[in-house]
Amino acid sequence: MTMSRRQFIKIGAAGAGSAGLASGLGTRWWGLDGDPTPDPRTDGDRVVASYCELCFWGCGVLAHVKEGRVTKITGNPAHPLSRGMLCPRGAGGTGLLYDPDRLKKPLLRRSKRGEDLFEEVSWDAALGKVAEGLEKVKQRHGPEALALFTHGSGGVWFKQFMKAWGSPNIGAPSYAQCRGPREAAFQLTFGTPLGSPEPLDIANARCVTLIGSHLGENMHNTQVQELAEALGKGAQLVVVDPRFSVAAGKARYWLPIKPGTDIALLLAWSHVLLAEGLHDAAYLAAHASGLDELKAHVATATPEWAATITGLDPGLIRDSARLIGASRPASLIHPGRHTVWYGDDTQRERAMAILVALLGNWGRRGGYLKHDRFPLAGYPHAGAPPPPSRARVDRPKGGLYPLANEVLASGLCDASRPGQSLYDLKAWLVYGCNLVQAMPDRPRLLEAIQQLELLVAVDVLPAEICGWADVVLPEATYLERDDDAWNGAWRRPFIAVRQAAVPPMYDSKPGWWIVKELAGKVGLADHFPWTDAREFVKTRLAVKGQSWEALSSTGVLLGPEIPTCEEEGAPLTFETESGKIELYSKELADLDFDPLPVYRPQEEGPPGSFRLLSGRSPLHSFGRTVNNRLLAEPYPENEVWLNADAAAHLAGFEARPLAQGERVVLVNQDGVRSTPVKVKLTQRIRNDCVYMVHGWGQTARGQRYAFGRGASDALLTSRVKIDPIMGGTGMNVNFVRFERAVETA
Amino acid sequence: MTRRYAMAVDTRRCVGCNACVISCKTENDLPSGGFRDWIVQEVHGQFPSLTLQIRSERCNHCAETPCVAACPTGASHVAAGGTVLVNRRKCTGCKACMVACPYGARWVHPDGHVDKCTFCLHRVERGQPPACVETCPTRSLTFGDLADPASPVARLVARRPHLVLQPEAGTRPQVFFLT
């Protein structure tokens, strides 16, 4: 090294010589040789504890704030749902806060509804317009003609408003378009709906069975944490899914079931458990009713019978049943979450609940636990508003859907079309939920919207629903606002707090402020005596002598440990009519429904078409995060999964088969066409269905990244099959065929 | 005893959620399009006989470093615990290291220098785990000192079957994928 440098100098190149010299000792003298550890310096000057709002799970977060900007978001180790760990969405919250497309000022519609043309106005003008519209509706149609659609924790303020205003019509698509059938089925069987977060003890299960749930892609933080923990402890996984999901990739048994035939499989599993004595006889004798009826009901539901229906190998059905049975009582049949599939969903969930009972898993470690809320007092103020004079209007005339235990958002939409229900809805307040993607049958939704006298949308982004609104109110994101404290039921009760990390950007306002101002304009100020969200929470805490300071600094207050299962001394009690687990449901029998689940074949699609299935990406919460540039980096658009062998033999594509990643248009049985979307040719799915992640194909121009990207499964869901028991809108009953995007463009 | 930082990635726990990727991006203030870690899903077989391996990949912080060897200025260097770093004040952006790396772990930052995973050495020096490790909801990632046989990472690598990426490249990777 030194030799060659000397040679350079000797040869006489002055430039090279001095440079060579400099590269020796010189650099050390000038401090140019050091290799300091690179530090991006993203740690906050302040760290604000709060809870997440990228999805509904509500994990505890720590927002790092530096020079007025949120630099990063990490998990709050003190919070029982995040335990210091976050999913990608939680970590990507800054992508929402600093989304360049955010709603910046209140907007008033300036053309026909749906044309998405607006004028920026002041808050005073916007809320004045809302107040004026509401008063008009109240005079003409009564206060009950106002409906609230809400999703997310900030909705509590708007629910308070509805109470004061006098309308019972508060709904969320998260029931009839999501977890409703499960809630109804578990209430029928065990006397209690499951709610969110579900009280599951996945971590201690020895066997976890997922039926159509793709936990892991469905990124419910705590549940995924526990699933990994269980796998780490050697738990086995059984996955029933037409698609080779991530969970299926980890399963001991993957059952690639024909879509729509799950009930046959579940009955066959029950058959094997009962026939081979793998059920928990003592538990059932003590706590369940209807075992004999069940035994008779599944006597002929052999694996061989189910095999012909489900397309599964009978040996696989039997072996998986034996594994599930051998692992009891810590053999967890996961109840799933998005369960509106085929219109017989309550019955399928009933079949799952019956398995839970057969395994003695309810109330046991590694199963369904007891959970509880941290007691939190209401805000003390005199005189609650009088109850509404008319009942909620989410069911059509004729007394359908008798066991809906929450409000049907789809029913509220229908009640907005004149004459469908006992009275008509005339005004909507839509808080934080993009009904355009959330609701099936888009023409029906838009028809309902066109009948309204007033539509107010409150959101942080110009979501599609905002384009249909008369007034759009820009809310501050969860990182810029205080909210009510949250005491969701959990096996370790807790209270979590939402605190603004930075002040609201632009002219956005927190939900509590919007509601309080609006209440003032419609003469309801008396019902909102608190000064702001923080005072509201502080006062609620003070009633029970709890300290705001402690909550504020750690973000969470933990209640005392409670016994959560029989092993911890929690007695098994059931709030059913009989006080027992109802394997055979007398309630269903009385209502003329099948008291035990019966398999009935689903309609098939037209030849050459594929059943459309949808699901989740771990990076996205429905369509809400599609515009988040940070989350889009690893997952920029959805794709439609198609079996590679089916693609090779696809009718109409014989001359030139579809290529990997090629853009296609999906056309459903009613001629509805999707936007162009990439096709993913894969072995990971059956050849009779296709799959796509929900939430893409958005039509709101204001969301410049999301606009037109990927395709919308909701748009292609022009048909639903409604669950007669609880009104859930079964969505997996649509069929699509393929066209080349270039040919149709 | 010299430290040897290493990572174990449990492919049996990992669900490929990308939390590691997003946390890395915000922790290290990475520009759009820049990834210091990423998720690979590898599927083998024919329906319905399939296997899936999910890997959270990043720079392997190899013990034999073709990238450092290829660097003309000393910008790419081996720092504490065998961590392979780029000193952006020495980097000319000649990309020889990128071409020398068998793993595609390096990329050109819009500022011009070459960028890559640092094992979050700035955090490690403060006693914190790398950002990806801290956030991982499935606890798939274990970081530590392989030279310390009592460390969790050393115990995992000793106990569990594992593989490294492209062992034939002779780079002796220090990221171990537990299978």
Place this chain on the structure above:
Amino acid sequence: MTELDVARHNPLLDPRLQAWGWEIPVYLFLGGMAAGVMILATLLLARPGARSPALRWLPFAAPGLVTLGMLALFLDVEHKLYVWRFYLAFRWSSPMSWGAWILLLVYPVSLLVALASLDGAQAGWLASRLGRAGRLVEAAWAMAQRHAAGLRVASLATGAGLGLYTGVLLSTLAARALWSSALLGPIFLVSGLSTGAALLMLFPVNSEERHLLARWDLWAIGTEAILLLLFLVGLASGTATGQAAAGLLLGGPYATAFWLLVVGAGLALPALLELLEGRRLLRVTPAAPALVLVGGLALRFILVSAGQT
């Protein structure tokens, strides 16, 4: 069947790594040609007998080509404000570092060789055009005349180093299967000689010089063809990754360009032309040297690009 999903969307890295664009092959091409010019001009000038005036000026092409090559390298380098860092370190393991320093060495050597090849009148003319710097040129010329023999040795050594380096740069990057061959250095050296000869042939050298250059070029082309054959055989008979790499040139996406531009246009056709021209069966035209240049450039483009696939 294997399906591979990489959740990373960096256009520079995925779906394949193409870190080096057009700049590096151009740089390697110009560097190789400069090496050829240095070596061949030195040999021609060392030979007794008449020299064409053009040949006396042509050694200046070497520093010119190197300057252009360094410009291409500069364009490729992404962190341009830090380019000086090349010259604050010498890293023996990095061919990039070797190259940076060799390029610096090339300047004094090639300039002095070029000066030495001028006769007194030419040197005087040059000095008179350069004003004050003319005194320096005269002094350098005088010194170069005194050390002409030593300079020739230095020129041959530096030229060979430069030519070899352009190939070694690739072959040390073991991560790329196509490049992991020790033959790349010699291949690039002889290709450099061939393109250097071709460049010189494009200028009005005298017929004897032209004839010599053509003979040397034929020799270089023959050697290059043999080395390329050995290179491909070596890869194809090696590991699976080596076979896949050889396949890129033999039957894969780069095959057409390789066989047409490198083997056909760059080697076979000019060799044939030069043979026929040498036997006076064909009039001498610039076609053969032009084809050699095309082939040399194509070789570097194909190897750099295919190697990164």
